[in-house]
Amino acid sequence: MSYSTTNDDIAKGNRNKLNKAFTPVRLGPIDLNNRFIKSATYEGMYVNGIPSQDLINHHVEIIRGGTALTTVSYGAVSPEGRTFKDQMWLNDESLAELKKLSDAVHAEAGKVSIQLTHCGFFSKNTDLSKPLAPSRIFNAYGVLSGLAFSKAMDESDLEKVKADFVQSAEAVKKAGFDAVEIHMGHGYLLSQFLSPATNKRKDAYGGSIENRSRFPLDIYKAVHAAVGDDLAVLVKLNLDDGFAGGFSLEDCKYVCRELEKLDCHGIELSGGFTSKTPFYLMRGDIPLKGMIENGESIAEKLTMRLFGPTIIKEYKFEPNFFLKQAKEIRKIVETSLIYLGGVNSKDGITEIMNSGFEAVAIARPLIYDSEFVNKLKSGAVSESGCNRCNECVVEMDRGGVRCTQN
DSSP states (O other): OOOOOOHHHHHHHHHHHHHHTTSOEEETTEEESSSEEEOOOOOOOEETTEEOHHHHHHHHHHHHTTOSEEEEEEEESSGGGOSSTTSOBOOHHHHHHHHHHHHHHHHTTOEEEEEEEOOTTOOOOTTOSSOEESSOOBOGGGGGGTOOBOEEOOHHHHHHHHHHHHHHHHHHHHTTOSEEEEEEOBTSHHHHHHOTTTOOOOSTTSSSHHHHTHHHHHHHHHHHHHHTTTSEEEEEEESOOSSTTSOOHHHHHHHHHHHHHTTOSEEEEEOOBTTTOTTTTSOSOOOHHHHHHTOSSHHHHHHHHHHHHHHSOOOOOOTTTTHHHHHHHHTTOOSOEEEESSOOBHHHHHHHHHTTOSEEEESHHHHHOTTHHHHHHHTSOSBOOOOOOOHHHHHTTTTSOOOSOO
16 A cells, blocks of 8 residues: 655644644753743843843743743853943842842743853953954954954963853852853854954964864863753854854864764854854844944944945845754754754744754844744744844844834
8 A cells, every 4th residue: 555645744744843842852951841042132131231120021021932941142251251341241240130030030930041251352342451362353343442453362361261251150050040151153252263264373272173162162161060060051153154264164063073072062053253244143134224323422323324334244034044054063963953043933943843953042033022932832923023124233232122113
């Protein structure tokens, strides 16, 4: 007897793959009640660098909307790791408020992670004499703040930054967090080490990908040793930087293999370099008018007005726009992989589950509607209403990230 596949069979198979996204998954020592993760997106909900009640409410709403793990963005591991002065760093005052946040998330039966990062040269923090970086790098972002060049890190700088990551991880563990995400992407310090475009060192930390990845991997090892029995120690890593001469997919393959050897609890695959290709990840419209208005000085506004249209590249949005590259990583490692990039529909999530990823990370659809996951599950929606206008990016500097279209 022979059987033929009907459209109903295909539809049933797709439903089963979508349903997989609503099943539990384990990342290291923690269990999630489904496979949806709120990707870190700078919230801007801080008062003089201290988390506000709005930040707590924001993440609680994400959990209430059905997401299993929400990620607090950009926890600077030191005051010099801040991109600008009013950004949060993980001092005692911030940690007291973050404890309230973790308690509030747990009261909703959710889990919470925080991104641990250091800006490297990408800074306009005038508290600094010179930002740190793998090499002496021109910092266009900081020119108008008197921070045109970075300092190449020496051995003592490397040791201090590694200690800062470990101490920050231990501190957020005490604050009740379930996971930490070590930020190795988007052109911040560890990404700057990984990228040949910004790492020009001639020592054991520069040159080959084996050398360029040494410091980021040393930090992962140290953090994992300190908190990995109790917290999921995750990594955000670029698939590529989005420009010629930067960190490549082949580089990414090497780093993922090394992270697997270190028993990494999960890798969130991303892309883009904030100082060069900022909209490589946030594909869609460029909100140039709002970016000009947000300039902190007349000089900043004028610079953005004159040069913004030519130096900020627009990338056309396509659903699951990183999936082709991410599948190349899926082929070579068994480590849990978290897919990020253009996740906006039931069909897209089905494709991701069908491709063997353990979880999906979502940002803009959850800014548009914190109930997106619950609505997908109930069938109330099959696709996000987010139109990728990216006005939410502008709102980060206007009191907190929010959707202006909904």
